[in-house]
Amino acid sequence: MSLKNVYVAKTLDEVLNLLNQYGCESKLIAGGTDVIIQLREKEISPKVLVDISNLSEINFIDESEDKITIGACTTFTTIAESSILKDKLKGLVQSAESVGSPQIRNAATIGGNICNASMAADIVPPLLALDAEVLIESKAGKRRILLDHFLMGKGKVDIKPEEIVTAITFNKPKNREALGFGKLGLRKALAIARISTAIYLSLDEENTCRKIRIANGAVGFRGMREKEVENIFIGKQLTEDVINMGIEKLREELNQRLAGRSSAEFKTTAIAGIFKKALLETANNCKE
């Protein structure tokens, strides 16, 4: 199949109609930072490209009393500079800032990063730690699904050809709650994550962990929650001993998951420093 048409959509309705008409012969393109490469490498060969980069309907960051919703076509530059997402959600900003280079951040979108489903996708661990939901639309209607269920594997997400991800939504951090992020790239810009980690933490007045959600990137076939590690922390004070126990558990998990891979030894060693730094920063941010 060779590319016949590129539709530059101006409304979401148009997009839904086109997807309905062309189905699996179509491919959505937003920033194009992944799609263009896939086209060139002939990994995909759609008949129709539906360009949604000008779709202002799904380019927004909204704040309600208890929720934040980010439109799928919002770029990483917009996320990094958002006044809504700073402070308690610093982890989300940091992960957006760590994507590629300024040029890539100006083009690439949060929806694209999720749907491309790279194991190293930068925005995925923070969204998993926020327990975010994905909003999906098609001509037939709307549905919501937890990001954790939406991500199925390397390059695989739970979406039908006639559907589009329109937004991502999550609960706002409450008092003494915060989101932190850490990434190990091999250089300071244009670095694909070798390890990324995100931590959503809720601390009480005694520094005891009420809630914690940990998600890592680039250490599995997709971004993943670390529920076994979370269990170590819940109900305990964040002392040096507890943190070290958590790190040990994290290493065990990675060791099992990465067994047989050449990067296993490096990643199980290096995760300690990245995770600890992110955890301590998050804990501090909870108190502010």
Added chain:
Amino acid sequence: MKKKGVGIGSTFYGTGYGNGFPDVSRAKAVLKEDGKVAVHVGATEVGQGSKTIMSQMAAEVMSIPLNDIIFICEDTKNMPDSGTAAASRQTYNTGNAIKLACEDLRKKVIENAFKELKLNSSVGLTLKNGEIYLKTLPSKNISLKELALCLLKNKELPLIGEGSFTAQTIEMDEETGQGAPYWPYTFNVYGVIVEVDTETGLIDIIKAVCAQDVGKAINPEMIEGQMDGGFAMGLGYSIYEDLGLKEGKMKNKNFTNYLIPTALDVPELEKFIIEDPESTGPFGAKGIGEPVMLGVAPAVLNAIYDAVGVRITQVPVTPDRLLRALKEERRE
């Protein structure tokens, strides 16, 4: 834990083909009808700045403004062979050839001037600021432009100066290892301060200093540019650039995996140009193209040793290699 270390890497490097291999550069300098001088030379500009500094050398010998030099290179129909832009040899070798060609043209210009000025001989005639004049009676003068017009009328143009320079190197004795395989040598030293993260294996270069022997700086700003570029390449070689060779095959065959430093990875480099003119060099100059990157890796590896006490003997020092080395050190 983050640990700081300081390292120095010092190198000396013989420029040119060396070891007795014929290393020849040729050049032509031609007086044009408008009094400008065309330099024909087979030196290739690969971004190192050869066009600029070689035009400067020609302008200096001919004593005319840089704008009056027409530099013609990279066109084999119009230029003699000056060898490759390799072995850091163009400044020294081709610089010498251009200097010789321009000196030859300068001599011919003066010989023709004394005829035009109807003097007894060329003794005491000199060329300065585009004018040929008698030192003892400066009113006896003719400009290069006027001279070119006279020669044109007499059908004596073009006036051509030629130069050829062969570097002096002697093949090493295979038995004894004795000889003089290179001339000249260029000296260089780098100093770096690194910060090593012992938990992730990441290496951060905090500060870097380079002192480069250049013989004579023909264009100091361009030398600083060469130093900045050489440092960035040396840094990539030290800690980033990994072909990932496995049984002769490259694993990292694109720039997603074969990492070169970005602007954020390269710290400011403090630069010192050391001038000690080389008697056989054009105006004392020597080549620095390769030398500016050689000292970086030894300095970085020494700094890592200073920081964490581990001798790394393989480049690039990627985080996984460094962590493995630290682990082995702890076991011993």
